[in-house]
Amino acid sequence: MKLSLRLRLKRWHYRGGLMTIFSIAIFIFLCIPLIVALIMSVNPEATLGYPKGFSLKWFGVLLNDESWMGAYRVSIQSAFLAALLALVNGTLFAFANSRFKYRLKGPLATLALSPLGVPGIVLGVGLLLMLNPLSINGTMSALVIAFTVITVPYVVRTVGATLAVYDRSVEEAALTLGANEIETFFRITLPMIAPGLLSATILAFVFAFGNLQVAIFLTGIDTVTVPVLMYSVLEFEANPTIAAAAVLNIAIVTVALVIGTRMVGARNLLRF
């Protein structure tokens, strides 16, 4: 049976054809700046523009550049430490809030999530004003503290959501089988909330790693982070090294996402 074009179009529309195309266009719209960075990074010439050839030489330049590599060291170290601190403390906090009632619970829970709604610049200036007189500004500690504050909300939210759907009778079963509270926590509770902890850690690391707005006020000469360095390069002397750096960042995030999705699945990692 031959359908008229009009009917076929209509059917296609009902099956969501238009919406599919529109949505895919939106996903491309989201990713296009990353694609652009990929394209720019293989330019053999020293200008930032549409490449007329193919070369990986800027990756070589990047990897041999002491200031870039220093920035990666600083960023990875500070983001990692902050993610760890946020994970441990945020988990304890989320645990307490899911199991107990105490007087300041509501206000504290709101406070712990509220950094999400404060413009990064505001927090950055505030930290600068506080840390500068203490002369720890420009140190690794300053970065770690700042990154911990901005990542703790992600941990509290993710781990809190994990604990909220957690079936506590499983812990009780362990107790009836002769495990004490501590054995129960390490053998049952912890492994069961591990996916939540893992995704919280990955999110915390990645957000700390990519942060500019707070870090830009707190970096010192020896503690320039990758986003801060990128920002200053873009402001003053852009060349394809920065595209290579952008691609390296994309690679780091992709690896984190792949590890995460392999271990807990995309839906769990991103809580869908």
Added chain:
Amino acid sequence: MDNPIADGGGRQLSGELANYFRGRKGVTITALVSPVALLLLFSYVVPVAILAGVSFLSQDARGAITPDFTLGNFVRFFSDPWFLFTLGRSIRIAFFVTLMAITLGYVAAYYLVFKQPRLFEFYLILVVAPVLVGNVVRAFGWQMLMGDSGLVNTFLWKLGLGEHTLRFMYTETGIIIADASTLLPLVILILMGVLTRIDPAYIEAAKALGASGRRAFMNVTLPLSLSGVGAASVICFTLALGTFEIAVLIGGKRVQMIAPLVYEQITYAFNWTMGAAVAMVLLVVSVVGIVIHDIAFRSKK
């Protein structure tokens, strides 16, 4: 209540765990909660309080902050047309960014939740990856796309449509497009959360009662998701107001926004107290947005 220990759902924490914690409950809670509480206090509450305090001080001729209370910074902000214009422009840009991000975000979220495409997980990663890569990289990408000889114009030129160069760089349009793309993932995730919670039975019921797909959407899905759209809008608006990377790298000096203004006051003009005052204005406008949303949402209940 004679048993003060209870879990989040309001049901009392019972049994062995309660036993275990009863004697040591206060100590246990303090030990679990205080690290985060102290962290928030000393690296969030105190800095913001200091910021608020400094915004009411002034600096002497050598740039040192003097402990004299003054409203001068705020008076200057609200009497200087440039500052006011910058604030107005930031609000305008944030408004259009929100409009664009919510519209596009709703379509994408609806698609992901209700059409459940085969590549769901892949799309989810496409949505999230740009956020994780960070704003600087994304702003860089947009800069490369939007320049007068950037990829978009090069492409148009190659198609033979190059007589009129499209101007994105140093325009509000450019900022809005790039910023909407930057904030879209968050909007999509929030709206997905809202749409996932709508019971498909409602929509089925509407259709079973003879509503067309469009009517079912207009009368059921859309109204049920409106509160979520409100929340997403507020969050998006707040973040757009604080736009920094895109504003600097796409807008440059020509399209000044408020977050870069804070940075410039502090880093280039060494005017710390003025910078703090501008930051306070930014913070207050953000908080006002959240409060308005809260009130609107509560009065609806």
Added chain:
Amino acid sequence: MRDVVSIRLEDIVKRFGDVKAVNHVALTFDPGKLYVLLGPSGCGKTTTLRMISGLEELTSGSIYIGGEDVTNVPVHERDLGFVFQQYALFPHMSVENNVAFGLRMRRYPSTEIDTRVKASLGLVQLSGLERRRIRQLSGGQQQRVALARALVTEPRALLLDEPLSNLDKNLRDDMRGQIRDIQKRLGITTIMVTHDQTEALSMADEIVVMNNGLVEQVGTPEDIYRRPSSLFTAHFVGAANIIEGIANGNGSMVDSAGVNYRLPADRKSLSGKVAMMIRPSDIQILDKDLVTDGLDGTVLSSMYFGATRKVIVRLEGGRDLSIDTNERETRGIADGDIVKLYYETDSSHVIRIPDDHG
């Protein structure tokens, strides 16, 4: 060899805020028997079981296991097996590791763990599924893993909280037999919670009927079914026709419509307010022409259930009785038929109604 222990509850109370979930319960569970706690939803069955296990703290009272006061002994030292309604299996472990968990906590050597896990999975007919993940099991298999996990440590007693309520009917019938069988073989003191009366009647050595945090009656299934001590039990366990009336002390009672009923032999001397219970299956429907004795009535309605037929008959005084008959005996019965009802006096049961009763 495992100890076979008794469990004694001494006046135990559990309050949740204002709710008295368990209200002064005193009970003794004899060694080696299977007890069923039966009662409507919210009557405190689960709470009682959890207090015995130690998962719930007592508001007051004490609990003895094997003569030892365990009121303040924590759960993990009580050495009792517990099967949860939702099974509460460890989702991140294989079947084998679930079952081995209790043995590991008791620091058994690994060779012994292996043999015990094998034996225990054999007992519940799950051999061969050792390496499966919990997700990959059916409901019935999960239920049996939970049972094996609870039994493998040879606990002093077994506590089961509605272990069969998540299974479909056929599987439930099958598992009833299996649990009963295992319990008998191991001779382990067992307390099982259910709100399903058929389950209670078919499995229990003794049934504890609970209502509103109180124990209504303790007895064998036959006691509970044939000789309920209260109207609550009569209604809750099995269907019942209840006829309230006044006994006059000389072997009969009169109901409000003035109809006379003879009392069963063991209750002839009763007098005062009483209620007579006649089970629907104890009444026979006879052709009015065949007998002269019996109660006169008219068929109001009937419902077909396959092997049985439920018939509602209105007596002359206006009272409706429900009757379960063998479907063959009442084939062809029609609404409006005039019939005679017959039951043996001694199959009825009479409950004295306390004077303060509403």
